[in-house]
Amino acid sequence: MKKSLIISIIAIFIFSPLLPVSADEFDYNYIISDAEILDYNSMSLEDIQAFINNQPGALKNYTVTNDDGRALSAAEVIYDRAITNKISPKFLLVLIQKEQSLLTDTNPKQSQYDWATGYGCPDSGGCNSRWQGFYKQINSAALQFRSYLDEPELYKYKIGETYILNNTNKGDLSVTPANLATAALYNYTPHVYNGNYNFWHLWNIYFSRLFPDGSLVQVEGEPGIWLIQDGYKRPFTSRGALTSRYDQNKVLIIKKSDLDAYPKGAPIRFAQYSLVRSPQGDIYLLVDNAKRKIISPDAFRVLGFNPEEVRTASNEDLSGYADGPALTEKDTHPTGALLRDPQSGGIYYVINGTKSPLPDPIFLKTKFKNQPIQKASVEELAQYKKINPIKFDDGYLLKSTNSPAVYVVSNGVKRPFASAAAFEDLGYQWKNVLTVSPQLLALYDEGVPIVSNNF
Numbered sequence: 531m532k533k534s535l536i537i538s539i540i541a542i543f544i545f546s547p548l549l550p551v552s553a554d555e556f557d558y559n560y561i562i563s564d565a566e567i568l569d570y571n572s573m574s575l576e577d578i579q580a581f582i583n584n585q586p587g588a589l590k591n592y593t594v595t596n597d598d599g600r601a602l603s604a605a606e607v608i609y610d611r612a613i614t615n616k617i618s619p620k621f622l623l624v625l626i627q628k629e630q631s632l633l634t635d636t637n638p639k640q641s642q643y644d645w646a647t648g649y650g651c652p653d654s655g656g657c658n659s660r661w662q663g664f665y666k667q668i669n670s671a672a673l674q675f676r677s678y679l680d681e682p683e684l685y686k687y688k689i690g691e692t693y694i695l696n697n698t699n700k701g702d703l704s705v706t707p708a709n710l711a712t713a714a715l716y717n718y719t720p721h722v723y724n725g726n727y728n729f730w731h732l733w734n735i736y737f738s739r740l741f742p743d744g745s746l747v748q749v750e751g752e753p754g755i756w757l758i759q760d761g762y763k764r765p766f767t768s769r770g771a772l773t774s775r776y777d778q779n780k781v782l783i784i785k786k787s788d789l790d791a792y793p794k795g796a797p798i799r800f801a802q803y804s805l806v807r808s809p810q811g812d813i814y815l816l817v818d819n820a821k822r823k824i825i826s827p828d829a830f831r832v833l834g835f836n837p838e839e840v841r842t843a844s845n846e847d848l849s850g851y852a853d854g855p856a857l858t859e860k861d862t863h864p865t866g867a868l869l870r871d872p873q874s875g876g877i878y879y880v881i882n883g884t885k886s887p888l889p890d891p892i893f894l895k896t897k898f899k900n901q902p903i904q905k906a907s908v909e910e911l912a913q914y915k916k917i918n919p920i921k922f923d924d925g926y927l928l929k930s931t932n933s934p935a936v937y938v939v940s941n942g943v944k945r946p947f948a949s950a951a952a953f954e955d956l957g958y959q960w961k962n963v964l965t966v967s968p969q970l971l972a973l974y975d976e977g978v979p980i981v982s983n984n985f
Contacts, residue, residue: 555790558722560708561730562787566621567675567711570612573619579605581623581736585633589626592643594664604632607668615672622647622668624732628725647671648719671718678714687716697723730790738791739784739956742940742980744924746772746781747957749789755781759924762795764850770801775818780925782957796850799843803865805835806843813840815864817881818923820854822864832859855882868898869906877903878911885914890970893920921973927963930971936963943977952981 566572573581582590582605592604602610612619627633629648643663645651649670650661661670682688692706693716703722707713719725741747745758755772756763766772800806804816813830814821824830830837857864866881868888878885879898888894894903897920922928926939936953937944947953953960 555793556727556730557786557790558703558726559706559712560786561712561715561726562621562733563785564679564709564711566785566787567618567714568616568679569618569620570616573609573612575605575609578609578619578623579603582633587631587633587635588638589632592664596665602665604664607665611665611668611672615669615676617672617675620733620737621675622672624729624736625671626668627732627736628729649674674718675714678717679710682710682713685713685717687713687720689713695720695722697721730787733787734791737787739788740791741782741784741788741956742924742938742945744926744938744940745956746776746778746925747784747789748781749786750783752786756789757798758792759795759850761792763789763792764795765797767797767799768801771798774802776925780962784957796846798850799847800841805840806848807840808843808848809845814843814848814851815857816851817854817865819850819852821848821851822854822857824857829857829859829861833857833861833864868901868903869911870903871911872906872908878914878916879920880914883914884917885911886917886920889919889973890967892964892966892970896926896964897922919970919973921970922964927958928966928971929963930968931965932968937971937974938980939974940977942974944971944974945977946979948979948981956980 579590589604593601594604594607595601608619608622611617612622623633626646630638630642630646632638632642632646635642644667645657645662646664646667647670649667651657661667678685687693687707689707689709692704694702695705695716696702705716705722707716715726715729719729741758743759746755747758747763748755755766755778757766757776758764772778800816802816802818805813806816806821807813813824815824815835816822824833824835861883863880866879869878869880869885870876871878877888877894879888880886888898921942922939924939924941927936928939928944929936936947938947938958939945
């Protein structure tokens, strides 16, 4: 698959928050990355204007006059000062929202524009008129943060040094900035929850990337791998839990702030087909996203399971699994099997008393790779109820042989990428796109397009 592949572009921008952001995920030692605060090319002028226009605040209608008498929109001021001072326009947008709510206030006072970034205007009062005015506020804040980053030795808060900060209702907190951006934020606002938590919260709402369900993600430079599922990030706590169900080549490398936008869900401890015992004493077989209760000791014995393989699971471990059909002595293929029809030569996936036809040979190279195909009689196959054809699970990238459009499977539907940029911004790799028959792709309902929310 090549980058030059043509994908129909849908001009849609999504700016509204789609995920909860939990205070429990806030790392006050690492608020945003240095790369994010320095990414001055992260938004074009058109992107900034579109972003502001999509917010409810009156900032979209605000203009200032520069020294040569030319009227500038708020977006033009932010873009110009971001490029000139080499500070991210995303950062400046979050800063003015954090300080004066200018993105959401529909009827702001002139003072909110005049002290848009809070520069030269401490909470204790005594604002310095030298820095008054929207243009001066944006410019001065951008210059100040450049200085924090370029000359960190001149300022109080430094990487790796520990400070005790008092925070209302939180008591004293020991803070050790882990990077320049975090130290800079504390130099500008020396408060954790009364200032920098608000910044982090807004940053995640506005600018963290959102990943489709079924995505495997890993923060750049960190060892852990997570599954994005139902709006939560679920950590894999063992290698077997990951490799028995997922392809590590499909892991997306993301920013820490992107991962921080998701609340933490139940950990994934167990490999596919693990036998686990709940705190209540029930024994389950774990198959994909379901836990199948083994109804009796006799069923356990008849199905050929080994008591020594049963592991202890907590209720939290099991909370990430749906309740699947119970396992009885009559379940001949509890972990699923591929059976060949002796008459047609077709292959079925048999499990839970059902048989699903494989609609495309590609399944034998991917989803059921290395799984043996068993011979079956006409009589045996007749025992199973025929259901819908097998489909790919969440996270797979698909395109058909007769169209260049690329999709990701998420929540059981196919979501098209609106552009090559949308595909690449989320960290997907073209080599992982599978080409399938149009008939297979047609089995999926079409979901909401995925657009670039990384500008």
